[in-house]
Ligand SMILES: CC(=O)[C@@H](O)[C@H](O)COP(=O)(O)O
């Protein structure tokens with residue numbers, strides 16, 4: 745069954761907005777796992793707009809499922825943070841500094857040698873590596889020689905077209921997943937998945953190991969409550 749990793753970036757956004765510790769990020773992470781989350785994902789960005797570097801150290805002490813740290817490995821501070829905390833997984837995302845959110849995957853052909861070198865650092869430390877890629881067969885195929893364990897399919901393109909034409913929206917993702925399976929890459933996915941589009945996505949992606957969801961899930965929790973929301977997302981994957 746596909747694992748649900750809850751991204752708690754937006755809990756940190758709310759916490760930081762008033763400068764205190766409410767909501768308590770650590771308690772929310774513990775509760776997410778108690779409510780059924782099969783992983784906790786965070787994306788510390790250089791401006792620490794939500795997840796702070798110290799949060800990662802604090803979360804490492806309490807996460808009992810799978811800890812997934814996402815971020816831009818072109819920042820030495822990010823590399824040092826990951827090596828110091830040794831999460832189950834690191835997901836490498838090619839964000840530029842000023843981006844409002846992640847909006848593209850790696851060019852695994854252009855950055856082939858760079859990715860090979862950086863991935864080796866994390867794998868030598870015993871950390872599973874996933875790299876963020878667009879649903880493009882050539883990018884998936886070139887990912888395998890970087891040494892990565894998995895790819896994470898960037899699903900904004902699927903989510904933004906789902907309501908218009910779901911068959912058309914899913915097609916490149918199914919093709920990319922089949923290509924990944926052929927070359928022995930594990931498949932994760934994430935970005936803008938929600939209660940409307942998740943089930944169809946999971947049904948059409950062979951070998952999907954993990955999805956990480958944050959923004960929509962936290963927004964849904966404002967209406968349905970966090971425990972109920974996590975259960976609703978898990979039911980989409982059953
Ligand atoms: C890599 C990805 O698509 C998301 O996990 C990203 O981490 C979301 O970041 P924000 O929560 O800062 O939008």
Ligand SMILES: NCC(=O)COP(=O)(O)O
Pocket residue numbers: 751785814896933934935936937956957958959960961
């Ligand atoms: N890797 C995707 C993730 O962790 C959460 O993305 P989103 O659900 O906040 O868009």
